Amino acid sequence: MDPRSEVLLRQADLFQGPLLIAGAPADGLLAELPQAHAWTWHAGDQALLQGRFAGRCHHGVEAPAVAFDSAVLFLPKSRELAAYLLNALASRLAGGTLYLVGEKRGGIEGAAKQLQAFGKPRKLDSARHCQLWQVTVDNAPEAKPLESLAERFELALADGPLQVVSLPGVFSHGRLDKGSALLLEHLDDLPVGQVLDFGCGAGVLGATVKRRYPQSQVTLLDVDAFAIAASRLTLAANGLEGEVISGDGIDAAPQGLDLILSNPPFHTGVHTHYQAAENLLKKSGQHLRKGGEMRLVANSFLRYQPLIQEALGNCETRAEAMGFRIYRATRG
Structure with missing residues (x-):
């Protein structure tokens, strides 16, 4: 399993409700989180996830039209893409919770600063060379067209x-x-x-x-x-x-x-x-x-x-x- 997924599952109780996993890896994470949906922009990951979790996987450049009261973003390589995705998720999460998970060498500590635009972020966990951050979305932004x-x-x-x-x-x-x-x-x-x-x-x-x-x-x-x-x-x-x-x-x-x-x-x-x-x-x-x-x-x-x-x-x-x-x- 992806080490970032392993870090999420260390806090599995937080993710049992309606959840959107953005940038979801093609692993077994959805099997452990029965109310979660995956959003991916990678065609290969979409095919693998759809094969295992049909109906719970969504592919494209915009957040899917499914209900969720919390979301987690698997940090992408591009800082500009991370900003777009965080904005897209936060715009749907007024009063909800947004999580960010990523590898330390992928720049997760710097990327977590982007969460400050929505509320007061805090680091929840650090393991497997990864970090998990959380913010309650007090300042929900307007969604920016891609x-x-x-x-x-x-x-x-x-x-x-x-x-x-x-x-x-x-x-x-x-x-x-x-x-x-x-x-x-x-x-x-x-x-x-x-x-x-x-x-x-x-x-x-x-x-x-x-x-x-x-x-x-x-x-x-x-x-x-x-x-x-x-x-x-x-x-x-x-x-x-x-x-x-x-x-x-x-x-x-x-x-x-x-x-x-x-x-x-x-x-x-x-x-x-x-x-x-x-x-x-x-x-x-x-x-x-x-x-x-x-x-x-x-x-x-x-x-x-x-x-x-x-x-x-x-x-x-x-x-x-x-x-x-x-x-x-x-x-x-």
Whole structure:
């Protein structure tokens, strides 16, 4: 069980009433708290939780319309996302209790200061390298619309400026990361047809390809509901159309693709996690049509080339700069 869940269960008597668990991990916590509902924005966690606790799990960027008189937030990595989530929960908890749990190395002590806006927070427990904080919501705020927290910026590309809309918690929020910047410089001679932007984030790559190759049908895929929302906003801001889908990894992608384009993720929260990227590389041949291409950017220290060669039989390095490499491979 997640150590943060273990800390909650040390105080299980506090959580027996109608409870919303925001950012709930995919463990057995709901089995111990029969009146609790889970809210997650991670498609993989949602699938696992729904399989065990059908009807008690909710996926999306807004708090679900279920009744609760207390809520607990599992602290996310992003401070901006934590602020949005705390505001969303506190706005529904006038006179109720809001809890915050997180790892010490994830910044729980600093994040707990955000609770001061709602009342007088106090630390309830410290164990398993985690802390649990509590506040009675004496000052319930107005709920802030998610879109009001969007960061909008413009990319100067060769074929004209691209408008990007980023949301709290999305990778490289409010700016273009170095890896994607390098890949944007190497989008020449791409195949036209069915295109997948894997791990789309705010939708920069998918929107760029759709504008540059308008006859292509572009699908943008991400595990995170906030990335999905941001990608839709980015497409709309540029007058572009594309299919945006939430799913856990390459298994959620369509088949018969002409192109897979990606700056694959390898971090989850404060932890390093390579599974999604490695599954993409290993299973790419199952989703590409014959002659289809995969083009991606990755940190130079990641040993992706052997995985790509094993899956597709070939792999070339198209460019290397700023600690990143551009790989290109085709399905034979």
